[in-house]
Amino acid sequence: MAFIEMTVPPLPHYITSGFSTISKGSKHPSRRNIQVFDLLITTSGCLYIGEEDARFEVAAGQAVILRPDSYHFATEVCSELTGTYWMHFHAGGPWAMVDHTVQPIPLEDPTQTPIEPFAVEPFTIRIPQYTTLLQPEKTYALFEQLQQLQPSAHMSSVRFAQQQLFHELLRQFSATTDSDHPSPSTACAEKAASYLRQHYKSSVSAKELGDHVNFHPVYIARCMQKEYGCSPTEYLLRLRIQQAKLLLLQTDLPVAHIAEDVGFEQPAYFATCFTKMEGISPRKYRQRFSRG
Numbered sequence: 001m002a003f004i005e006m007t008v009p010p011l012p013h014y015i016t017s018g019f020s021t022i023s024k025g026s027k028h029p030s031r032r033n034i035q036v037f038d039l040l041i042t043t044s045g046c047l048y049i050g051e052e053d054a055r056f057e058v059a060a061g062q063a064v065i066l067r068p069d070s071y072h073f074a075t076e077v078c079s080e081l082t083g084t085y086w087m088h089f090h091a092g093g094p095w096a097m098v099d100h101t102v103q104p105i106p107l108e109d110p111t112q113t114p115i116e117p118f119a120v121e122p123f124t125i126r127i128p129q130y131t132t133l134l135q136p137e138k139t140y141a142l143f144e145q146l147q148q149l150q151p152s153a154h155m156s157s158v159r160f161a162q163q164q165l166f167h168e169l170l171r172q173f174s175a176t177t178d179s180d181h182p183s184p185s186t187a188c189a190e191k192a193a194s195y196l197r198q199h200y201k202s203s204v205s206a207k208e209l210g211d212h213v214n215f216h217p218v219y220i221a222r223c224m225q226k227e228y229g230c231s232p233t234e235y236l237l238r239l240r241i242q243q244a245k246l247l248l249l250q251t252d253l254p255v256a257h258i259a260e261d262v263g264f265e266q267p268a269y270f271a272t273c274f275t276k277m278e279g280i281s282p283r284k285y286r287q288r289f290s291r292g
Helices: 136-152 156-178 184-198 206-213 217-228 232-250 255-261 267-278 282-288
Strands: 003-008 013-022 037-044 046-051 054-059 062-066 071-074 082-090 095-098 123-128 130-132
Touching: 013 136, 013 156, 037 046, 037 054, 037 136, 046 062, 046 082, 054 062, 082 136, 082 156, 123 156, 130 156, 136 156, 184 206, 184 217, 184 232, 206 217, 217 232, 232 255, 232 267, 232 282, 255 267, 255 282, 267 282
Parallel strands: none
Antiparallel strands: 003 095, 003 123, 013 082, 037 062, 037 082, 046 054, 046 071, 062 130
């Protein structure tokens, strides 16, 4: 199954939407490089459409998202009256077509924001390009609400409401993938990451992590490298440094106390790790953001 993977922030942006019917014997128009995503949801009948080498039969209760940079065309005429909700939207930020494999996403890239106090950490949303809706009636209701708001779309408050409805729609689409069982490697990596987040203040050995996840440490490391782009040790180190940065900014606790609080046994080792990752010592980091 193909997915559209978007990196946010910024958030995808709703442009416009509507409802169309295609009579028996007619077909969806062909278009090329329209520069916006085209979401189509069939409510009755069946829509036959292609995108480059892909072919989709979008029956009632199903949806397809056509790319902004591709050629879309009807593969055959509709055999009955076909109703479709349609929507145009921008990704807002970077996006890519992916398969089942989740691309590694590091916790934070210290080379880009080494001394930013509260760095925005991008994340991804994965939306199936072609899917069966979990709750079609709820999705249809969102489109109807968008339609009701359209006459007042010149008002900022209404446009904001439209964006909220659109993001709820994306959440519903994303939920169709969440219902699938994650791959064994993904499940292993997520379970290991959850354990590390819960116990980052303590000393966590590879054996302890392996006993909890019930996999060999080497396999865990391979899974976390695939899913998060780093080993369990690096994941834990980055997490501890992130927590230390918050304490340096939000408290007046001594640096040595903070080092111990986030799981470092030796303050000197904490200072070394912090400086290597952030490009500045813990004390200078605090001083930089405490100046008047």
